[in-house]
Amino acid sequence: MAKLICGNCHKVYESSKDGKCPKCEDKSNQFYEFSNSDDYLQEQVPKIKQFRKDIGLQGLVKGLNCVIINTEPEQQDLAVKELLKNTGFNYGHSFQDSNFNTTVLKASNSADILIKSRKKEKNPFHSYNIRPKAKKLPNTRLESFVFEVSNLSKYVEIQKEQDVKFLTNIVDTDNFSFIQTEPSKYIGTSYGFIQWHKNKGDYHPDEFNSFSRDIKKPDFDYLRNIKELDHTATRVKAQDRDAAILEFMKLTNYDFNFAIYVKNLNSITNVARLSAKDFAMVFTSGITNYKNSKESGPTERFTYNYGTRVHHMAFHTNKIEDTFEGLKENGMDFLIQLIGSENEGLKQTFSVQSPHTLIVNEYIHRYGDFDGFFTKSNVTDLTRSTEKQ
Numbered sequence: 400m401a402k403l404i405c406g407n408c409h410k411v412y413e414s415s416k417d418g419k420c421p422k423c424e425d426k427s428n429q430f431y432e433f434s435n436s437d438d439y440l441q442e443q444v445p446k447i448k449q450f451r452k453d454i455g456l457q458g459l460v461k462g463l464n465c466v467i468i469n470t471e472p473e474q475q476d477l478a479v480k481e482l483l484k485n486t487g488f489n490y491g492h493s494f495q496d497s498n499f500n501t502t503v504l505k506a507s508n509s510a511d512i513l514i515k516s517r518k519k520e521k522n523p524f525h526s527y528n529i530r531p532k533a534k535k536l537p538n539t540r541l542e543s544f545v546f547e548v549s550n551l552s553k554y555v556e557i558q559k560e561q562d563v564k565f566l567t568n569i570v571d572t573d574n575f576s577f578i579q580t581e582p583s584k585y586i587g588t589s590y591g592f593i594q595w596h597k598n599k600g601d602y603h604p605d606e607f608n609s610f611s612r613d614i615k616k617p618d619f620d621y622l623r624n625i626k627e628l629d630h631t632a633t634r635v636k637a638q639d640r641d642a643a644i645l646e647f648m649k650l651t652n653y654d655f656n657f658a659i660y661v662k663n664l665n666s667i668t669n670v671a672r673l674s675a676k677d678f679a680m681v682f683t684s685g686i687t688n689y690k691n692s693k694e695s696g697p698t699e700r701f702t703y704n705y706g707t708r709v710h711h712m713a714f715h716t717n718k719i720e721d722t723f724e725g726l727k728e729n730g731m732d733f734l735i736q737l738i739g740s741e742n743e744g745l746k747q748t749f750s751v752q753s754p755h756t757l758i759v760n761e762y763i764h765r766y767g768d769f770d771g772f773f774t775k776s777n778v779t780d781l782t783r784s785t786e787k788q
């Protein structure tokens with residue numbers, strides 16, 4: 400039987416008295432039947448676009464500047480070495496401040512990747528990591544998506560009026576000002592916002608120690624084929640899919656673009672975009688909620704086992720056949736072969752999950768004038784391959 404979800408509190412119920420949410424009776428008009436479809440989302444998208452204009456947010460937030468991946472301290476260098484070995488990213492610099500050890504990785508025309516570990520115990524993301532298959536790495540997750548803003552104080556003032564909660568006040572340094580939200584209850588990840596004052600991409604605070612790492616990027620030719628961060632996919636619970644996308648739209652200038660349903664795997668791949676050239680934000684959820692490990696499909700099973708989190712980082716890859724072979728020869732294991740074709744416009748594959756970050760690498764090549772972002776057949780095959788996780 401179909402379940403019911405409250406559009407206000409997002410609780411899902413088996414049934415309801417008079418079509419009303421028991422928790423939010425005064426907002427009963429927002430109570431709707433729960434099995435994900437795009438109806439509610441498509442109705443909300445234009446409203447949020449208008450809302451962003453009305454409150455002065457339009458144009459304030461630009462593209463993705465970096466992602467922050469936190470690791471266990473003993474895994475940090477291993478995570479850095481692994482990304483240098485398996486992607487086109489290069490070693491930038493390392494520094495420590497009072498709270499973190501940080502290594503910055505860079506690639507041309509791409510958001511940066513910051514690999515961090517905490518020097519102190521307190522971790523606001525900790526509770527999201529305590530899941531059956533993730534709790535052995537209780538501090539490991541992609542914690543923040545950091546977007547560039549043109550006027551951070553104005554942005555924060557507007558969002559505080561909307562009751563957005565931040566982890567700190569604005570951190571002002573000579574080089575940048577930065578703030579990040581509390582972890583989203585829907586995705587367990589925070590949204591960060593940075594305004595650069597001088598050297599864009601130089602992330603150290605005013606007080607820090609540089610330290611050198613004995614880390615070299617392997618000189619494999621095929622690594623030069625692997626380019627920028629194309630998209631990430633965050634896995635969310637079915638019941639939180641609409642809320643997660645709408646929250647993201649309210650915090651940035653991204654728009655929900657389209658969704659691909661894979662009904663027999665209980666999975667939806669939802670794409671939000673800023674422009675055709677920018678990093679894309681993908682949310683993957685179940686169509687219906689988790690029931691048990693046999694019936695729920697790989698997407699809901701993943702959020703059950705690992706918590707809501709970023710499942711993969713996708714890297715744009717040229718000469719993808721050679722690159723795939725090269726990665727395999729140098730020890731990389733994959734969840735699936737290279738799938739898709741030039742005819743269909745797209746080839747992709749998934750690596751196995753990193754033991755240091757819990758993130759899968761996707762390698763993706765779009766051919767010629769292919770203007771679809773994904774193809775349904777590839778999405779289906781890739782989703783099925785994650786049953787192995």
Ligand SMILES: [Fe+2]
Pocket residue numbers: 630631632681711713761
């Ligand atoms: Fe993907």
